[in-house]
Amino acid sequence: MIEKPASKAQAITSEVRRRIVDREWRQGDRIPDEAELAVEFGVARATVNKALQLLAEEGLLDRKRRAGTHVTVNPARKTTLTIPIxxxxxxxxxxxxxxxxxxxxxxxxxxxxxxxxxxxxxxxxxxxxxxxxxxxxxxxxxxxxxxxxxxxxxxxxxxxxxxxxxxxxxxxxxxxxxxxxxxxxxxxxxxxxxxxxxxxxxxxxxxxxxxxxxxxxxxxxxxxxxxxxxxxx
Amino acid sequence: MIEKPASKAQAITSEVRRRIVDREWRQGDRIPDEAELAVEFGVARATVNKALQLLAEEGLLDRKRRAGTHVTVNPARKTTLTIPIxxxxxxxxxxxxxxxxxxxxxxxxxxxxxxxxxxxxxxxxxxxxxxxxxxxxxxxxxxxxxxxxxxxxxxxxxxxxxxxxxxxxxxxxxxxxxxxxxxxxxxxxxxxxxxxxxxxxxxxxxxxxxxxxxxxxxxxxxxxxxxxxxxxx
Missing domain, CATH: 3.40.1410.10 (Chorismate lyase-like)
Known part of the structure; x- marks a missing residue:
């Protein structure tokens, strides 16, 4: 069975989230870089990038070009309200x-x-x-x-x-x-x-x-x- | 008196807004393209583009590369709340x-x-x-x-x-x-x-x-x- 890239990225998202929730990776920790994770998960670097980007958008990861990717220390707790007519x-x-x-x-x-x-x-x-x-x-x-x-x-x-x-x-x-x-x-x-x-x-x-x-x-x-x-x- | 491009764009912004408010252009309507508006207003196409871009950022216009520019049907009204510690x-x-x-x-x-x-x-x-x-x-x-x-x-x-x-x-x-x-x-x-x-x-x-x-x-x-x-x- 050939897995589609979308579901591969999703599987990595879930696994990274699990590691954070289970505190294998703790708040403030720097996580392995994209290349290392690509090797570990056996996927293209672009797939890892996509997965981490999603977690960054959720506020769980903090990505900076030079400093690398860290687990967010104080996750922003933003909530969107839609003001209906x-x-x-x-x-x-x-x-x-x-x-x-x-x-x-x-x-x-x-x-x-x-x-x-x-x-x-x-x-x-x-x-x-x-x-x-x-x-x-x-x-x-x-x-x-x-x-x-x-x-x-x-x-x-x-x-x-x-x-x-x-x-x-x-x-x-x-x-x-x-x-x-x-x-x-x-x-x-x-x-x-x-x-x-x-x-x-x-x-x-x-x-x-x-x-x-x-x-x-x-x-x-x-x-x-x-x-x-x-x-x- | 020489009008500055900024104020020209502003004048076009106001005129386009007036047409929408006065319902000359109605919600969902496709508006004339940039080239036509540039001729009508006697300005450069870039000036029209700037004016329409501002109205798109306001949510009044919906611009898509192929489909052209439409008057937004139902502007979203989303607001973000940050829940602090x-x-x-x-x-x-x-x-x-x-x-x-x-x-x-x-x-x-x-x-x-x-x-x-x-x-x-x-x-x-x-x-x-x-x-x-x-x-x-x-x-x-x-x-x-x-x-x-x-x-x-x-x-x-x-x-x-x-x-x-x-x-x-x-x-x-x-x-x-x-x-x-x-x-x-x-x-x-x-x-x-x-x-x-x-x-x-x-x-x-x-x-x-x-x-x-x-x-x-x-x-x-x-x-x-x-x-x-x-x-x-």
Missing amino acids: VREQVEGAGMEYSHRVVAQKLSPLPADIAARMALTEGAALIHLRTVHYGDSRPFQVEDRWINPEAAPGAELIDFQRINANEWLVRNFPWLRNDMAFSAENANARDARLLETRQGAALLVLQRTTFNDLGAITSVRLAFHPGYQMLATP | VREQVEGAGMEYSHRVVAQKLSPLPADIAARMALTEGAALIHLRTVHYGDSRPFQVEDRWINPEAAPGAELIDFQRINANEWLVRNFPWLRNDMAFSAENANARDARLLETRQGAALLVLQRTTFNDLGAITSVRLAFHPGYQMLATP
């Missing part, structure tokens, strides 16, 4: 999506949001409050500021027709974003809009996005009590 | 780190944690409760289960000497992890250990890690009220 998120959970715009008007920007957006306090921005529903139950309440200078056309949109989240994602990709998770006790407005009790613990996502024209939008998303945001592998 | 996190904020193990013993695994770890309910695992402090103020309370089958040696460690978070990260790299963020109202134990009032909203991170031997550990981390977890760009 709320409609897709609700529909993905098998519920029917709807939304209701509670307020949409030009308002003077408050100081805290101005600081987040690197804009002037009191500047006239679009202020939107929206409730998103799944099967008519409140899913998320959204408090959003939109900067028409960085999102031209926003002042002409009726966000009851298309929700702002979706319109912005489809039209204004960002270059940079600031994002923070926190927990807040529901205030009176949150409680009313999410149809829950005041004081209930809410997962809150604060997010500000920027393009080359400046801050596009800053939003506070508060999820219904009990909501869990899962990280994707 | 709690000691480094506290020290990084300029505070002095300390921790206190409140309980460390072998206990029968409850059903909900068993399901998360894909282990049998009632199996004897190490159960740990720890409070982490910054400048003697509670920073985080940790409720952790450790599986000695996947983390051999854990049963011999005094986790008051080295905190479990750090010991596991340094010794047991994981292959796969499940992670979820949520908000919970502090229960009586949380309130006592975090020195806060019962009902305060806490950011909670539930995390289970696995290696090729099975689940290593499952932990509930509850942060002090007001804590914000920032995503790194």
